[in-house]
Amino acid sequence: MSPEYREVQVRAATEADLGSLTDLYNHYVRETPITFDTEPCTPEQRRSWLLSHPEDGPHRLLVARDRTYRSLLGYVTSTPFRIKPAYATSVEVSVYCAREVVGRGVGTLLYKALFEALADEDVHRAYAGIALPNEASVRLHTRFGFRHVGTYGEVGRKFGRYWDVAWYEKRLD
Template structure:
């Protein structure tokens, strides 16, 4: 089934939580070590809007959400108000079908007429697919933080990427 992309809705929250917690349990795409609760995710949900720089786009197949992309505040300092951090998460059965790229393309296009000027993203390593995704969307490599996090007793490095909103 071909996924359609749309703005996230509050009734997607349980599916978004399921996808995110899968990544908490199985890998290092997120540095959360414990699953997130629905109440915690409601607080997270409140940071997104249908307009402006902080967006949530979902990929849905029928009524089932199979992935999402977000643009979030990079830092809380006012000096960073024109910078957003983007991320993409897919359900396990949605990987390898081009949905991550489609989600990013839609999200990045929606940021063009907002106050966002710069987009940043971090990829926990190793993750060749995500590195390739970012490079294919016009991101450039900024640098790598080496062994700066530990999850499950294992040190994790991350490469950071950036690009202007308007390419």
């Protein structure tokens, strides 16, 4: 991690983080194909998403904040992979970093904290969908032991074009 971000606190998200979380996410909605949401959202629209991630259990939302400046550096989530009961031991994971810290180790720090938190949970597999191209995300997931299991061709349309999504899998137990 870069020296300027050594004073980072990773913790469970709270309602006090909602505005910052929404702002960070909306950057990716407006500027990138990383998420397939196409319209920015308000904090009120994101509240139920935040509340669906308790402090414990397999579905987490962790934030990284700079202790000195108290700014949101990024967040990581584990969410239900699919809604049917047999999928309960699988999660989908995502990590989002503030644009000014991309490539500076914040994503690594967040994934490390998430996988440590999930180690005591009844979770068997983690899955990540990566809109392509996104070499930085592919490298991050590969570094954490994810392996490519397939690619959906032109599965999403945003910014007037179609995007492929590569799917990665990690064994957790």
